[in-house]
Amino acid sequence: MEITNMERLLRRCTSWRCAVLKYSDRVFVAEPHRQGGFSASVYEFLETPDELGLNESECRLSLIHKADERFTDSGHAIAWCLSRD
Numbered sequence: 001m002e003i004t005n006m007e008r009l010l011r012r013c014t015s016w017r018c019a020v021l022k023y024s025d026r027v028f029v030a031e032p033h034r035q036g037g038f039s040a041s042v043y044e045f046l047e048t049p050d051e052l053g054l055n056e057s058e059c060r061l062s063l064i065h066k067a068d069e070r071f072t073d074s075g076h077a078i079a080w081c082l083s084r085d
Contacts, residue, residue, distance in 0.1 A: 002063035004043070006056065019074050023082070027061055030077035037070030040077035042084050 009020045009029055017038075018031040027043040043061035047054075065084045071077040 003046070004061050004063075005058055006061065007058060009043075009061075010057075017074060019078060021078065022056070026081075028078055028081035030071070030074035030081070033070055035070070037072060038074050038077040040067040040071060040080045041065060042081050 006020060006022070006027060009027065013020060013031060015032050019029065021028045025045050027045075029041045029043070030038050033039045041063060042065040044064050046060040046062050049056050049059060065081070067077070067080055069080075071080065
């Protein structure tokens with residue numbers, strides 16, 4: 001199980017083509033893959049800012065879906081994320 005937060009995900013994004021998007025209680029990530037195309041993953045919040053008094057970007061996330069396939073662009077990667085919700 002991969003545990004992270006939005007701050008770490010954003011720091012991991014070294015390309016302007018990367019996307020980290022909050023969608024309800026999920027976070028969708030589309031990032032360029034070194035072998036071409038884009039990868040996609042979906043995280044869920046393990047805690048809320050109300051519980052801990054944290055900023056949303058500091059709350060822990062758990063990886064719940066990761067695409068086995070590569071996508072032609074970030075839009076298709078995010079569409080895959082939406083289909084997993």
